[in-house]
Amino acid sequence: xxxxxxxxxxxxxxxxxxxxxxxxxxxxxxxxxxxxxxxxxxxxxxxxxxxxxxxxxxxxxxxxxxxxxxxxxxxxxxxxxxxxxxxxxxxxxxxxxxxxxxxxxxxxxxxxxxxxxxxxxxxxxxxxxxxxxxxxxxxxxxxxxxxxx
Amino acid sequence: xxxxxxxxxxxxxxxxxxxxxxxxxxxxxxxxxxxxxxxxxxxxxxxxxxxxxxxxxxxxxxxxxxxxxxxxxxxxxxxxxxxxxxxxxxxxxxxxxxxxxxxxxxxxxxxxxxxxxxxxxxxxxxxxxxxxxxxxxxxxxxxxxxxxxxxxxxxxxxxxxxxxxxxxxxxxxxxxxxxx
Numbered sequence: 001x002x003x004x005x006x007x008x009x010x011x012x013x014x015x016x017x018x019x020x021x022x023x024x025x026x027x028x029x030x031x032x033x034x035x036x037x038x039x040x041x042x043x044x045x046x047x048x049x050x051x052x053x054x055x056x057x058x059x060x061x062x063x064x065x066x067x068x069x070x071x072x073x074x075x076x077x078x079x080x081x082x083x084x085x086x087x088x089x090x091x092x093x094x095x096x097x098x099x100x101x102x103x104x105x106x107x108x109x110x111x112x113x114x115x116x117x118x119x120x121x122x123x124x125x126x127x128x129x130x131x132x133x134x135x136x137x138x139x140x141x142x143x144x145x146x147x148x149x
Numbered sequence: 150x151x152x153x154x155x156x157x158x159x160x161x162x163x164x165x166x167x168x169x170x171x172x173x174x175x176x177x178x179x180x181x182x183x184x185x186x187x188x189x190x191x192x193x194x195x196x197x198x199x200x201x202x203x204x205x206x207x208x209x210x211x212x213x214x215x216x217x218x219x220x221x222x223x224x225x226x227x228x229x230x231x232x233x234x235x236x237x238x239x240x241x242x243x244x245x246x247x248x249x250x251x252x253x254x255x256x257x258x259x260x261x262x263x264x265x266x267x268x269x270x271x272x273x274x275x276x277x278x279x280x281x282x283x284x285x286x287x288x289x290x291x292x293x294x295x296x297x298x299x300x301x302x303x304x305x306x307x308x309x310x311x312x313x314x315x316x317x318x319x320x321x322x323x324x325x326x327x328x329x
Contacts, residue, residue, distance in 0.1 A: 009221060009223055013218065013220045013222070014218035014220045015218075016182075016220040016221075018208055020187055020189060020190065020200055020204070022182075034186065038185070038186075041184055041221070042184050045181075045184075048224060049224060049227045051316075051318060052180065053181055053221050053222070054181040054182045054222060055179070055210075055218075055219050056217045056219075056220075057175070057216055061215045062175060062215055084314070084315075090315060092315060092316050092317075093313075093314040093315040093316075094310045094311075094313050094314065094316075095310065096235060096308040097311060100270075100271070100308075132264040132265065132267070132276075133264065134262050135262070135263040136245075136246075138246075138249035138250055138252065138261040139258065139260050139261040139277075140253060
């Protein structure tokens, strides 16, 4: 990974310059051209290393969201996971090592729609959905310090 | 043009509530800023908003804590952080704030939330996410926080992630966007 890629990944996870030309500002700080910054970010997105350049919203300040868990029999997991992932409201969906082995996050414009999605998943899958909404956030999000080995 | 607090003097921006124009902006920014020279102008053009208004609204949403951060959103797994565990703790209600604040400040902890218990199935009320390059690194971090936050007597479980079926940013206001 190039020095430019590393610095773009590590140094700009927060405090993106709020100027009309943020990529030119980043370029000036890194001593490269605006085109190089844009092309490199484009490539990192294509490689899947960067999901986007943009805003990370605070959960539950806009719309309604919740983490939810299901205990799915191993042989049904793939099929149930596909049903859950099929919802546009579901943005994360992971298998984890536990009796509760399917964990997903659902986000909707309001509480009513969120509950409707969870109920529909429960009904379609025939497996209880355990909603675990956020009560309090203790984490200060400053991005994630990357270590290069 | 860098936005300053002076730009916020416009009375339009004094309220703490989001309005329809904020929601329209949120609906188009959640898929990411365009990669072009004037990304805020480009976003604004999609919803009939000037570059200045886009920037003012984004600045206000940051100040009012709707937006946690603006920047490059990385995908840990693709960067070699192959191990990821959700660690869940059954903390007495009287201690959850203290321990939550203790856990929330470590740089290797990427999320730390209080959530409700769901008894009898689920006794855990404090959740944190730990990323590491491998399982051993994650387990070392857990030992470290047990010592630093005095969690020896707190029951916990470690849920390593296995398959990732889906991961993307949240789509908050799709319906709102379509109707505007």
